[in-house]
Amino acid sequence: MSIKxxxxxxxxxxxxxxxxxxLDVWNRLTSNFWLPEKVPLSNDVQSWGxxxxxxxVLTMRVFTxxxxxxxxxxxxxxxxxLPDARTQHEExxxxxxxxxxxxxAKSYSSVFSTLCLTNExxxxxxxxxxxxxxxxxAEIVLSxxxxxxxxxxxxxxxxxESFLFYSGFYLPMYWSxxxxxxxxxDLIRLIIRDEAIHGYYxxxxxxxxxxxxxxxxxxxxxxxxxxxxxxxxENEIKYTADLYDEIGLTEDVKKFLHYNANxxxxxxGFDALFxxxxxxxxxxxxxxxxxxxxxxxDFFSGSGSSYVIGKHEATxxxxxxx
Amino acid sequence: xFDIVYFSSTSENTKRFVDKxxxxxxxxxxxxxxxxGFHISTPSxxxxxxxxxxxxxxxxxxxxxxxxxxxxxxxxxxxxxATGNTNFGTTYAVAGDIVSAKLQVPLLYRVEILxxxxxxxxxxxxxxxxxxxxxxxxxxPAFSS
Numbered sequence: 001m002s003i004k005x006x007x008x009x010x011x012x013x014x015x016x017x018x019x020x021x022x023l024d025v026w027n028r029l030t031s032n033f034w035l036p037e038k039v040p041l042s043n044d045v046q047s048w049g050x051x052x053x054x055x056x057v058l059t060m061r062v063f064t065x066x067x068x069x070x071x072x073x074x075x076x077x078x079x080x081x082l083p084d085a086r087t088q089h090e091e092x093x094x095x096x097x098x099x100x101x102x103x104x105a106k107s108y109s110s111v112f113s114t115l116c117l118t119n120e121x122x123x124x125x126x127x128x129x130x131x132x133x134x135x136x137x138a139e140i141v142l143s144x145x146x147x148x149x150x151x152x153x154x155x156x157x158x159x160x161e162s163f164l165f166y167s168g169f170y171l172p173m174y175w176s177x178x179x180x181x182x183x184x185x186d187l188i189r190l191i192i193r194d195e196a197i198h199g200y201y202x203x204x205x206x207x208x209x210x211x212x213x214x215x216x217x218x219x220x221x222x223x224x225x226x227x228x229x230x231x232x233x234e235n236e237i238k239y240t241a242d243l244y245d246e247i248g249l250t251e252d253v254k255k256f257l258h259y260n261a262n263x264x265x266x267x268x269g270f271d272a273l274f275x276x277x278x279x280x281x282x283x284x285x286x287x288x289x290x291x292x293x294x295x296x297x298d299f300f301s302g303s304g305s306s307y308v309i310g311k312h313e314a315t316x317x318x319x320x321x322x
Numbered sequence: 323x324f325d326i327v328y329f330s331s332t333s334e335n336t337k338r339f340v341d342k343x344x345x346x347x348x349x350x351x352x353x354x355x356x357x358x359g360f361h362i363s364t365p366s367x368x369x370x371x372x373x374x375x376x377x378x379x380x381x382x383x384x385x386x387x388x389x390x391x392x393x394x395x396x397x398x399x400x401x402x403x404a405t406g407n408t409n410f411g412t413t414y415a416v417a418g419d420i421v422s423a424k425l426q427v428p429l430l431y432r433v434e435i436l437x438x439x440x441x442x443x444x445x446x447x448x449x450x451x452x453x454x455x456x457x458x459x460x461x462x463p464a465f466s467s
Binding site: 019020021024028189192193195196200204207262263266267269271272275276279286289290 | 331332333334335338373374407408409410411412414434435436437438439440
């Protein structure tokens, strides 16, 4: 008579790493950990007062939109990736991602409670439940999270992390470039940094599974990724126009969307879709995002603020022990 | 043309970029213990990813540090290209700045993730410029080994 062993519970062993990327990403995520309470948001109160009423409404709507995406990613999106984890360490990383998304979602509430009145906050949340484009965006993503195909779930998750947030992230970067709400922008930059690692990691796990599939299935998934991106993009354009037409920034935001859509595809290991001319993001936005981003200047020209004349110093072998 | 020597983790993002350049390339081993026996013998451009998104210390992959610890290897590096993500703000592609400063060779370009077709075009053009520059002037201290 044999003992029935249908299920063995396995404790996760961090001293036996199957995929070094799991440990690397875990270390990065945990060392990047932050809470909204660490950001001095109250320093933005005066700046908030300088925004026009419609600019304040726009900002609050953008932030409830971002809150909705973080809520979905924290409670449904990341969790939907758990059953497909390839290692137990990956499961641990995913739970970190899920928790951090909840921190992000809560951080917008910190911005609201610092800057806004209760009735304004409630109005903005009501807007988020009634805006057709925001609801459509959530509906599309949720339908894939609840779907059967693990690869498609990862595609949807990566597109959310690396593309869908950016119509919202644009605005605090725009305010920051005009020296407004700069502490709020610091908080958003922390979120943006986290999303880059989430997008990279989920995209990496996608590529591992993708590479094991048959050629036919790979073509199917690749086609699906571009189709889903375009479906989301079409809705995102409407969402963007709905929000930004009033302050005349829609075209500028669209370039930021194209730029980030390309990065989302690259996180999945696929080629960029939008050509260079559609992605020439306003340099002020890029500078707000990453101060050295637009300094990909020709080093032969000697121009650009990052150009430094080389300092001469003899090197020793000790220099290389860094 | 220069050869490419690069590091790419198992995510292979940097490898995908290098493959698109279509140049002779060699990959620095993934396992740190294998790097010691890895040597280059031709003038090469180093392509490396940036790790972290936090402190500079950990931005350069350990395998690249080990590779550059070899005086012959580092003397053959004529330029650096770094990959990264602007989401990391001030530390975007910072591994390129660190190695460029250490080696006193130009940081030729920063690439996001695996690079767009335009990035490939720009990088090829710059490599050609650097190549021409070196062919015309062997006196340049930055490029002599």
